[in-house]
Amino acid sequence: HDDGMEPLRARQAVAEALARGAGARARKFFLQRDTLHPELKSDSQDLVSEADRSIEAWLRRAIRRHFPGDGIVGEEEAATEGTSGFVWVIDPIDGTMPFLVGQPNWTVSIGLACGGEPVAGVIYAPMLRELYSAVAGGGARLNGRSLAMNPDWTIASTTIGFGATQKALPAEVGAFVEGLYREGGVLFRVGSGALMLAYVAANRLAGYYDPTLHCWDCWAGMVLVREAGGLVSFDGDFTRPGAMWAGNATVHAALRRLSGRD
Ligand code: IPD
Ligand code: CA
Ligand code: CA
Ligand code: CA
Incomplete structure (x- = not known):
């Protein structure tokens, strides 16, 4: 039908x-x-x-x-x-x-x-x-x-994906990493933003933050994370890159706060 x-x-x-x-x-x-x-x-x-x-x-x-x-x-x-x-x-x-x-x-x-x-x-x-x-x-x-994401995880439950490239501002990278480690978070990075989003959906990462992604890096991954029960926000669009945050509700909010956004 x-x-x-x-x-x-x-x-x-x-x-x-x-x-x-x-x-x-x-x-x-x-x-x-x-x-x-x-x-x-x-x-x-x-x-x-x-x-x-x-x-x-x-x-x-x-x-x-x-x-x-x-x-x-x-x-x-x-x-x-x-x-x-x-x-x-x-x-x-x-x-x-x-x-x-x-x-x-x-x-x-x-x-x-x-x-x-x-x-x-x-x-x-x-x-x-x-x-x-x-x-x-x-x-x-x-x-x-x-796939169904763990709703109970915090940023300290398992590793957090992070995607900063040479385009990132060193001071912002420093502030994010310092804040994360103060709260028990630990970093993971592979050079594919799409794979890190897939890992969030599959409970292999507690969350993911990237200060500068293009739509093609994260479009498919956004659907995966949402359909696995998580939250994603992206402040870029089809014409310009933007930051990306992904995790369950708790982790998503914490990553936005640690990135200085909220
Ligand atoms: C890159 C990857 C990387 C991210 C970069 C992207 P590319 O894509 O997704 O994880 O941090 O911002 O440009 O160039 O290898 O397709
Ligand atoms: Ca890419
Ligand atoms: Ca590419
Ligand atoms: Ca490229």
């Missing part, structure tokens, strides 16, 4: 297939990463390679073939507008740095927006063999298993 979810569920199914397809392509590049010639973008740890560009191009072609009326926002190419109301928010490789240095913690992140709201998200970690998938109102899953 059609419960109004059909167009969204159809896109979630395609997003899962495309995440696996992109992941298989990325894995081939990863196994031959010494042959890539990465270029610097904005700073000494912001790189891009043929892998990022060709996988984004492959994803865009596939999305246009399946849903020609949908818009697409992605990291490596200019945004394209659609007519259907759905916008795909894609990062072909989230974690280019770990990818290039041979760490397994990088992901393909595919989010969907409708009316500017995050409505579906798929995050695939090919080297970890993990596919995270969520749809608004339909729950979050890891390799098919339902």
Whole structure:
């Protein structure tokens, strides 16, 4: 039957297939990463390679073939507008740095927006063999298993993901870390914001804070965390980066306070 979810569920199914397809392509590049010639973008740890560009191009072609009326926002190419109301928010490789240095913690992140709201998200970690998938109102899953966040955790219960890059202000990083450690919090960082959000949804991290994320880093992860019962806030949009906070209600509030926001 059609419960109004059909167009969204159809896109979630395609997003899962495309995440696996992109992941298989990325894995081939990863196994031959010494042959890539990465270029610097904005700073000494912001790189891009043929892998990022060709996988984004492959994803865009596939999305246009399946849903020609949908818009697409992605990291490596200019945004394209659609007519259907759905916008795909894609990062072909989230974690280019770990990818290039041979760490397994990088992901393909595919989010969907409708009316500017995050409505579906798929995050695939090919080297970890993990596919995270969520749809608004339909729950979050890891390799098919339902995810539900621990509502009782505080920032001191287990590690907190933190994503500051060279773009972060040293004094703000210092103040956040000092405050967190004063309250019993301990930091964790991998170079994929999408993976850290997936880890929050899967109870592998108590929460996550990043002062400067782009929509394509966190769009899919926002749906995962919300559908696993958590809270997420993001003060960026499709055109500019912003800060991101994620956790259960207690952790989310504490991270916002420690970041100087509330
Ligand atoms: C980066 C990762 C990282 C975050 C950076 C992002 P990229 O994405 O998500 O965890 O801290 O802000 O730019 O460039 O590897 O796709
Ligand atoms: Ca990048
Ligand atoms: Ca990214
Ligand atoms: Ca990327």
